[in-house]
Amino acid sequence: MFNYVGDISTISHYIITKFLENKNVAIDGTLGNGHDTDFLKDNFKKVYSFEIQEEPCKSYINKNIKNVKVINDSHHLLKQYVKEPVDCIMYNLGFLPGGDKKVTTLHETSLESIKAGLEILNSGGIMTICLYRGHEEGREEEGCIIPYLKSLPKNKYGVMEHCFLNRSEVAPILLVVEKK
Ligand SMILES: C[S@@+](CC[C@H](N)C(=O)[O-])C[C@H]1O[C@@H](n2cnc3c(N)ncnc32)[C@H](O)[C@@H]1O
Numbered sequence: 001m002f003n004y005v006g007d008i009s010t011i012s013h014y015i016i017t018k019f020l021e022n023k024n025v026a027i028d029g030t031l032g033n034g035h036d037t038d039f040l041k042d043n044f045k046k047v048y049s050f051e052i053q054e055e056p057c058k059s060y061i062n063k064n065i066k067n068v069k070v071i072n073d074s075h076h077l078l079k080q081y082v083k084e085p086v087d088c089i090m091y092n093l094g095f096l097p098g099g100d101k102k103v104t105t106l107h108e109t110s111l112e113s114i115k116a117g118l119e120i121l122n123s124g125g126i127m128t129i130c131l132y133r134g135h136e137e138g139r140e141e142e143g144c145i146i147p148y149l150k151s152l153p154k155n156k157y158g159v160m161e162h163c164f165l166n167r168s169e170v171a172p173i174l175l176v177v178e179k180k
Contacts (some may be wrong), residue, residue, distance in 0.1 A: 009035065026046070027048045028048070032096045034060050037060065047068045056099075085120050089117040089126075091114070091129045111141075111144050121177075125178070126177070126179075129145065130174055133169075156180050
């Protein structure tokens, strides 16, 4: 086991904990099994959590956590539901581990959501994107999200990529955007 060079979700939690100053409102763009939402609910006053599948939404709602609003809809519509600026947005793209692999995030809507999210991200806010390239749609996401993030003006956004250099070429990557 590695302490640092391991799971990219854990690294994303560390980055948010360590480098984000204001922890008021957060969005989890992909609720899934709820690990990221659990992390966010412990660290933020309010969390909006998006998920297109009904079952994961029901399971999380049953936990009855007061500061989490679960939204059973696609994250590309986030501005319809979130009417306030946010400090943090997390995406863990792809399909639900242990679930139906055909129900996956899609490159068009993932990109649309990232664009909308950056608009409502507060100054000093952080967006993290865990991107899994081991399946076809993940490669499509890589093919449009990375060029978009590269095009962001460097006087407004800092963008970093964390990738494994000695693993498969399709090993997952963590993208981090910080808004100035
Ligand atoms: C990799 S899993 C998320 C893992 C999750 N963050 C966790 O901590 O367990 C990706 C999830 O995104 C969901 N999803 C797919 N397309 C979506 C969309 N357009 N909007 C919101 N969620 C979506 C899938 O149903 C799946 O549950």
